[in-house]
Amino acid sequence: MPVNYSTPSPDQLLPVAGIRLGVASAGIRKANRRDLTLLELAPGSRVAGVFTQNRFCAAPVQLCRKHLGSGAIGSIRALIINTGIANAGTGESGLAAARKTCTALASLLAISESQVLPFSTGVIMEALPVDRLVAGLPACQAALSADGWHDAAHAIMTTDTVAKAASRSVNIDGRKIAVTGISKGAGMIEPNMATMLGFVATDAAVSQDLLERLVQEAADESFNCITVDGDTSTNDSFVLIASGAAGNEEIKDAASAGYVALSQAVVAVARELAQAIVRDGEGATKFIEIKVGGGNSPEECRQVGYAIAHSPLVKTAFFASDPNLGRILAAIGNAGIEDLDVTRVKLWLGDILVSENGGRSPGYREEDASRVMAAAEIIVQVDLGRGSRESRIWTCDLSYDYVKINADYRS
Amino acid sequence: MPVNYSTPSPDQLLPVAGIRLGVASAGIRKANRRDLTLLELAPGSRVAGVFTQNRFCAAPVQLCRKHLGSGAIGSIRALIINTGIANAGTGESGLAAARKTCTALASLLAISESQVLPFSTGVIMEALPVDRLVAGLPACQAALSADGWHDAAHAIMTTDTVAKAASRSVNIDGRKIAVTGISKGAGMIEPNMATMLGFVATDAAVSQDLLERLVQEAADESFNCITVDGDTSTNDSFVLIASGAAGNEEIKDAASAGYVALSQAVVAVARELAQAIVRDGEGATKFIEIKVGGGNSPEECRQVGYAIAHSPLVKTAFFASDPNLGRILAAIGNAGIEDLDVTRVKLWLGDILVSENGGRSPGYREEDASRVMAAAEIIVQVDLGRGSRESRIWTCDLSYDYVKINADYRS
Numbered sequence: 060m061p062v063n064y065s066t067p068s069p070d071q072l073l074p075v076a077g078i079r080l081g082v083a084s085a086g087i088r089k090a091n092r093r094d095l096t097l098l099e100l101a102p103g104s105r106v107a108g109v110f111t112q113n114r115f116c117a118a119p120v121q122l123c124r125k126h127l128g129s130g131a132i133g134s135i136r137a138l139i140i141n142t143g144i145a146n147a148g149t150g151e152s153g154l155a156a157a158r159k160t161c162t163a164l165a166s167l168l169a170i171s172e173s174q175v176l177p178f179s180t181g182v183i184m185e186a187l188p189v190d191r192l193v194a195g196l197p198a199c200q201a202a203l204s205a206d207g208w209h210d211a212a213h214a215i216m217t218t219d220t221v222a223k224a225a226s227r228s229v230n231i232d233g234r235k236i237a238v239t240g241i242s243k244g245a246g247m248i249e250p251n252m253a254t255m256l257g258f259v260a261t262d263a264a265v266s267q268d269l270l271e272r273l274v275q276e277a278a279d280e281s282f283n284c285i286t287v288d289g290d291t292s293t294n295d296s297f298v299l300i301a302s303g304a305a306g307n308e309e310i311k312d313a314a315s316a317g318y319v320a321l322s323q324a325v326v327a328v329a330r331e332l333a334q335a336i337v338r339d340g341e342g343a344t345k346f347i348e349i350k351v352g353g354g355n356s357p358e359e360c361r362q363v364g365y366a367i368a369h370s371p372l373v374k375t376a377f378f379a380s381d382p383n384l385g386r387i388l389a390a391i392g393n394a395g396i397e398d399l400d401v402t403r404v405k406l407w408l409g410d411i412l413v414s415e416n417g418g419r420s421p422g423y424r425e426e427d428a429s430r431v432m433a434a435a436e437i438i439v440q441v442d443l444g445r446g447s448r449e450s451r452i453w454t455c456d457l458s459y460d461y462v463k464i465n466a467d468y469r470s
Numbered sequence: 471m472p473v474n475y476s477t478p479s480p481d482q483l484l485p486v487a488g489i490r491l492g493v494a495s496a497g498i499r500k501a502n503r504r505d506l507t508l509l510e511l512a513p514g515s516r517v518a519g520v521f522t523q524n525r526f527c528a529a530p531v532q533l534c535r536k537h538l539g540s541g542a543i544g545s546i547r548a549l550i551i552n553t554g555i556a557n558a559g560t561g562e563s564g565l566a567a568a569r570k571t572c573t574a575l576a577s578l579l580a581i582s583e584s585q586v587l588p589f590s591t592g593v594i595m596e597a598l599p600v601d602r603l604v605a606g607l608p609a610c611q612a613a614l615s616a617d618g619w620h621d622a623a624h625a626i627m628t629t630d631t632v633a634k635a636a637s638r639s640v641n642i643d644g645r646k647i648a649v650t651g652i653s654k655g656a657g658m659i660e661p662n663m664a665t666m667l668g669f670v671a672t673d674a675a676v677s678q679d680l681l682e683r684l685v686q687e688a689a690d691e692s693f694n695c696i697t698v699d700g701d702t703s704t705n706d707s708f709v710l711i712a713s714g715a716a717g718n719e720e721i722k723d724a725a726s727a728g729y730v731a732l733s734q735a736v737v738a739v740a741r742e743l744a745q746a747i748v749r750d751g752e753g754a755t756k757f758i759e760i761k762v763g764g765g766n767s768p769e770e771c772r773q774v775g776y777a778i779a780h781s782p783l784v785k786t787a788f789f790a791s792d793p794n795l796g797r798i799l800a801a802i803g804n805a806g807i808e809d810l811d812v813t814r815v816k817l818w819l820g821d822i823l824v825s826e827n828g829g830r831s832p833g834y835r836e837e838d839a840s841r842v843m844a845a846a847e848i849i850v851q852v853d854l855g856r857g858s859r860e861s862r863i864w865t866c867d868l869s870y871d872y873v874k875i876n877a878d879y880r881s
Contacts, residue, residue, distance in 0.1 A: 385594020
């Protein structure tokens with residue numbers, strides 16, 4: 060059961076002019092399950108992406124990087140996404156399978172292999188059944204529709220318990236611009252369902268330079284702020300598409316009102332998709348926002364936020380609604396800031412000041428913290444007392460069910 | 471139930487000439503429970519220690535550092551250890567309580583405050599009931615005995631399910647030298663029982679310089695190679711004492727046979743104590759050794775070892791005896807070695823070659839890995855294929871009981 064999240068209905072997801080989606084059941088790993096998703100992009104659509112930093116990055120990720128890096132701007136015409144098998148840890152044969160996927164789709168759509176971006180998510184170190192995948196492509200093509208977002212959100216799920224999608228509409232130069240996206244993931248890395256995929260599209264016209272800036276900016280404000288269990292998967296990908304079909308004058312200037320409006324909408328969609336992943340985190344019963352301020356840099360604030368969010372002890376305490384908050388102090392002290400003066404650190408749980416001057420705050424009463432911890436949504440706030448920068452992380456608790464899901468998966 | 475570990479019997483623990491131990495029930499947190507341990511050191515005993523890197527280090531750790539740093543060599547005469555309350559995250563009043571502990575014991579033993587090293591382990595951010603502690607000191611003193619190691623091993627336990635102690639005897643210059651130690655801890659950080667304490671004593675005479683070298687060397691080969699959940703507590707301390715009472719000629723040369731023999735015995739004791747912590751790890755059902763070789767430095771090998779050992783996904787797979795080994799590849803790829811060539815990485819489970827050339831090894835059969843994973847002791851071996859350095863980490867699996875212990879603790 061996700062924490063305060065449900066999938067938007069199909070009519071809440073705005074079509075994006077220039078983008079059509081189609082899904083099919085190709086039997087990649089299981090029969091009778093939608094596991095193949097095609098995104099068709101109008102000619103001239105621009106695409107930018109950010110990908111996993113894991114050195115064991117999956118074969119499709121390697122091809123995505125190559126095709127995005129080599130082709131002319133605006134040349135990408137299709138994205139193909141399979142679930143079931145991650146095609147990671149599969150060596151040369153995995154790369155050949157990903158290439159074959161692109162070739163087959165290119166031939167079907169009368170484009171070239173390098174105009175296709177492939178994505179896979181599922182079990183690591185098992186071979187992609189590329190023939191079954193290729194056999195499913197015509198069904199995807201036949202299903203292509205501008206209203207395919209809702210179906211696509213479902214077809215890219217693996218251990219997700221809920222499909223994740225979000226939409227915003229924004230006015231730029233008097234034109235109504237749509238921003239719609241989908242994501243999947245139920246851990247930064249799931250069982251070994253490698254893992255986080257996010258696709259966001261807009262019909263706005265925007266320069267390639269700004270699109271690349273925006274995809275990084277949006278990732279930093281969304282998918283790069285979440286953690287379930289601290290692992291980074293072999294397949295993590297976040298792609299931003301701008302079809303330009305809305306007909307606005309191309310946005311070229313980061314200071315322009317158009318860029319500001321578009322980036323706000325894209326960040327909002329990406330953040331909703333990212334938070335949905337945490338809300339649907341494996342075994343999650345609580346959604347926790349960790350705000351760290353008073354730092355010398357956003358990076359050190361993130362470091363502290365992640366130290367708290369990754370601590371199994373902090374996460375189990377949240378699961379138990381036990382205000383065992385010394386664990387948070389220990390995590391802060393353990394975050395790797397060499398010259399942290401702990402006597403200047405302050406810690407709040409919700410609006411309760413828990414700790415200051417290196418110890419328990421005089422006014423702190425455990426029953427107040429218990430009340431905050433009983434809620435399904437909790438804010439932890441830390442002031443490092445050494446600067447004015449801040450950062451924020453979203454995470455979930457660690458429950459019996461996390462172990463159950465990850466121990467039982469596959470069997 | 472610890473994995474293949476039980477406490478040595480009292481007669482297996484060699485007394486160390488010059489060291490006496492006494493325990494008492496002071497009612498620090500719970501009544502009728504041995505929670506206070508005194509180690510009395512003969513005059514001239516040398517002491518060296520390594521302490522937590524956590525910035526929220528406990529008040530007693532701050533005093534230990536001060537007393538070890540300020541006094542003359544050979545001036546430390548007593549160690550006092552309480553369980554129940556960690557006296558961490560307690561600010562100025564915590565420091566005053568630790569100081570009062572030292573003053574009271576100093577007065578009892580007719581020594582000075584700076585000749586006492588205090589240690590605490592237990593709940594963070596709660597006040598140490600220093601009056602009850604002080605009231606328990608005479609009982610500790612009355613109980614002092616050279617045969618107190620077994621009792622002391624029990625009295626320093628918190629959530630440990632088993633007392634941890636080890637002994638070795640070694641011949642130096644024709645004299646029989648004893649090395650005996652005790653440790654506590656059931657996680658790198660336990661619920662919030664902050665956490666790992668280790669005390670090893672020998673009657674060998676050894677120079678202060680070499681003792682300081684040896685405590686670091688022994689820590690690096692033992693307590694610094696273990697992890698249960700990746701947290702570093704506010705109270706971690708490892709102390710090495712050399713009373714010199716054996717009457718050997720003082721060991722001053724790291725190349726001497728005496729140093730080699732002594733260091734082997736100390737490392738063996740420290741390693742047994744450290745491994746006992748992992749074997750007694752919270753919820754542990756498996757003991758896992760991770761050997762990483764073929765690295766450019768021991769540090770990068772450790773980095774990879776810890777990335778594997780800290781991955782909740784790897785740990786839950788071991789709990790489930792599920793050879794879901796792509797998770798280990800993902801952890802290796804996620805260890806932060808920027809220029810790792812994954813096509814040169816090899817992975818073995820026991821003697822089964824699982825992965826090579828960036829993918830699954832052709833001869834690998836999952837049923838072979840299942841057989842290895844069913845055992846209570848498992849060796850994971852990684853060859854990074856880029857150098858000749860190596861390192862090794864000991865850890866345990868992540869089970870339902872880990873969550874249960876850490877969620878239910880305190881309630």
